[in-house]
Amino acid sequence: MRKRGAAIIGPGNIGTDLMFKIERTSSTLELIAMAGVDASSEGLTRARALGKAITSNGVEGLVALDEFSAIDVVFDATSAAAHVRNDAVLASYGKRVVDLTPAALGPFVVPPVNLATVAHARNLNMVTCGGQATIPIVAAINAVAKVHYAEIIASIASTASATSPVRQRSSAVPNIPSWVTTTSRAPVPPCSTPPPRIPCCRACCANAGTTRR
Numbered sequence: 001m002r003k004r005g006a007a008i009i010g011p012g013n014i015g016t017d018l019m020f021k022i023e024r025t026s027s028t029l030e031l032i033a034m035a036g037v038d039a040s041s042e043g044l045t046r047a048r049a050l051g052k053a054i055t056s057n058g059v060e061g062l063v064a065l066d067e068f069s070a071i072d073v074v075f076d077a078t079s080a081a082a083h084v085r086n087d088a089v090l091a092s093y094g095k096r097v098v099d100l101t102p103a104a105l106g107p108f109v110v111p112p113v114n115l116a117t118v119a120h121a122r123n124l125n126m127v128t129c130g131g132q133a134t135i136p137i138v139a140a141i142n143a144v145a146k147v148h149y150a151e152i153i154a155s156i157a158s159t160a161s162a163t164s165p166v167r168q169r170s171s172a173v174p175n176i177p178s179w180v181t182t183t184s185r186a187p188v189p190p191c192s193t194p195p196p197r198i199p200c201c202r203a204c205c206a207n208a209g210t211t212r213r
Ligand SMILES: NC(=O)c1ccc[n+]([C@@H]2O[C@H](COP(=O)([O-])OP(=O)(O)OC[C@H]3O[C@@H](n4cnc5c(N)ncnc54)[C@H](O)[C@@H]3O)[C@@H](O)[C@H]2O)c1
Pocket: 009, 010, 011, 012, 013, 014, 015, 035, 036, 037, 038, 041, 043, 058, 059, 077, 078, 079, 080, 082, 100, 101, 102, 128, 129, 160, 169, 170, 171, 172, 175
């Protein structure tokens, strides 16, 4: 079977980790290209060393690559804000996108729970790392006893914190409000729609004191 061509936008922690996972373990994907915005980034350097096409001109640079037509699926590991723009560009080319940011444009996908029902979507929204860790457990318990409330307490590595001198520009930090919102909205079967508006998290949300979806 022909492997599907893949590209990654966002050569940071998650994008670089994904690159090596595809390289080392995938029998269905062939990583073709990596796109970033910083030509000197370690992730792009490592992708080049693996012989991948690279660009530091973001999604526009990816589209301009000779290899673009061979790309079937694009993984976006940038930020929620960047993903909105990246997805608009990729949608105009009909590219399938797996969204690893908390932007939540496409249907929520938690593979052990609902992959079959959303696999057709062009944009697959992978919720958040917290959602992927928690929702399968909630769904499993909910299958035998109704879960009325579930809560996750998560911590972020110091190397990804805004106070770390080496990671001041990490995409994970400005993402935290989106992370909280997206994780809390992820539907757990048998629910198929996001829950109603919830109170804002005062600790970390830019919309503190308001309500949001
Ligand atoms: N940190 C985690 O444990 C974790 C887990 C799952 C998902 N995520 C999500 O994955 C995303 C990446 O997280 P990370 O920890 O790798 O952050 P990171 O800051 O290490 O990496 C982000 C990368 O994207 C690049 N980038 C930013 N805007 C871009 C654009 N417009 N075009 C191309 N490249 C761009 C940055 O230069 C950087 O290389 C975030 O949205 C985060 O919420 C993080």
